[in-house]
Amino acid sequence: MAVLTITKENFASEVLQSDKPVLLDFWASWCGPCRMVSPIVDEIAAERSDIKVGKINVDEQGELAQQFGVMSIPTLVVMKNGQIANKSVGAMPKENILALL
Template sequence: MSVMKITKSNFDAEVIHSDIPVLLDFWAEWCTPCKMLSPIIHEIANENTGKIKVGKVNVDEEPELATQFQVMSIPMLILFKEGKAVNTSIGFMDKEAIKKFLK
C-alpha cells in the first residue's frame, strides 16, 4: 500500500475511522531527518499492506493537525489504534526501531 497524504479534510475518515492501525509521520520539506526517514516509512507501508495504514502529515501545510497533536519536533511518528493515539516517537528511527514501535 502506498503512503497517503493526510490532511485535516481526510483525517477523520482515514485515521479516526480506520479499521486497521494507522502510522502517521509528521514531517516537513526542510527537515533533513524527515528526508532520511521517508524511504523507511515507504518500506514499512509496502511491507504491511492490509495490516497497517501509513500516512504523512506535512506540518507546514497542516498546522492545525500539528497543533492538535502537539508536534514540537519533527520527524514525529504517532501510532493510532481504534482512532486513538497509542504510541509516539520523536526523531529519526531506523527500520528495526519502527517495527518495535509498531508492536
C-alpha cells in the same frame, strides 16, 4: 499499500475511522532527519498490508500538528481505534519504527 497524504479534510475518514492501526509521519520538506525517515516509512507501507501509513506535512497541516502537540519533527504517531497508541520523536532505524507498531 501506498502512503496516504493526510490532511484535516481526510483525517477522520482515513485515521480515526480506520479499522487498521495507522502510522503517521509528521514531516517537512526542509527537515534533514525527515528525509532520512521518509524512505523507511515508504518501505514499511509497501511491506505491511495490515496497517495504514500516512504522512502529514506540518507546514501545510499546522492544525493537525498542533492537535498532536508536535514540537519537533520527524514525529511518528501510531493510532489504534482512533486513539494514540504510541509516539516517538526523531529519526530512527526501521526496526525501531516497526517496534512502535
